[in-house]
Amino acid sequence: MTRIVHISDLHFGKDRPELLDPLVRFINGSGAALVLLSGDLTQRARHSQFKDARAFIDRLSPQVLSVPGNHDTPLDNLLVRFLWPWSRFRKHIARDLEPCWQSDDVLVNGINTADSRAWQRGKLRRTSLRRVCNHLLCGPDGRRDDRLGIVMMHHPPEHQPDTHKRPMRNAEVGLRELNSCGADIVLCGHLHTWSTRILRDAEGILLLQAGTGLSSRVRGEPNDLNLLEIDGKRLTVERHTADLGVQDFSRISRQIYEKTDGTWQLCR
Helix, strand or coil: CEEEEEECCCCECCECHHHHHHHHHHHHCCCCCEEEEECCCECCCCHHHHHHHHHHHHCCCCEEEEECCHHHCCCCCHHHHHHCCCHHHHHHCCCCCCCEEECCCEEEEECCCCCCCCCCCCECCHHHHHHHHHHHEECCCCEECCCEEEEECCCCCCCCCCCCCCCCECHHHHHHHHHHCCCCEEEECCCCCCEEEECCCCCCCEEEECCCCCECCCCCCCEEEEEEEEECCEEEEEEEEECCCCCCCEEEEEEEEEEECCEEEECC
8 A cells, every 4th residue: 555645836935834734744644655746836936945855755754756847847947947947946856857656555646748839738759658658567578567557747638618728738649648557547737726526538537636735825716735645556644734724634534435346436
């Protein structure tokens, strides 16, 4: 069994400082082996904001994997944004923008969907999809590994009907590829809203979308995080939130999914 904490959109520079210690306390007491941080660590990609994000990560006991979000490319220096868009992320957070991790239960793959030539909209790159599929497929004969395949990205690959932001470029094609090569779960953020659902265009993939762990831009929802417990093809998802005026993260929902014959089912 593997436990993973999924957080997103911390937005240091536009964060709630009173939630920082409770968030660290929750993660370090969760029993998680891994923390997955799906982008937008900063508000404006300034060095000071990345330093705050780095200090937060250094306080965490589990290993941390991060991918950039659209806010993690600088706006204060357009030359840096277009020529070296990930230089600050790499300096302060991680050299690898698309990290991988594995345990006996799970294979984790990060994808960088941020686009320095766009402000909000992301894109799924062909090279990223090929790399992830090569990692998920086991061996030269293309046999599928038994472990659960998790893909982490910042932008949702599929939007709810009431979402007005434009979807990622190449999202539809990318979902088909991820579904065919054995991705089971996609973790994302970006919209500052929480959601868990089976994807319309890829029924073999369960989408887990976190809101924002620390930002004051909560879009009508509380700050939250996801706690995942993986046992074979059985997945337990807990949503933990901290409402305004409350300085501790507590569980408000728990769902159990199981994947059978290539399709996810909600057990309870």
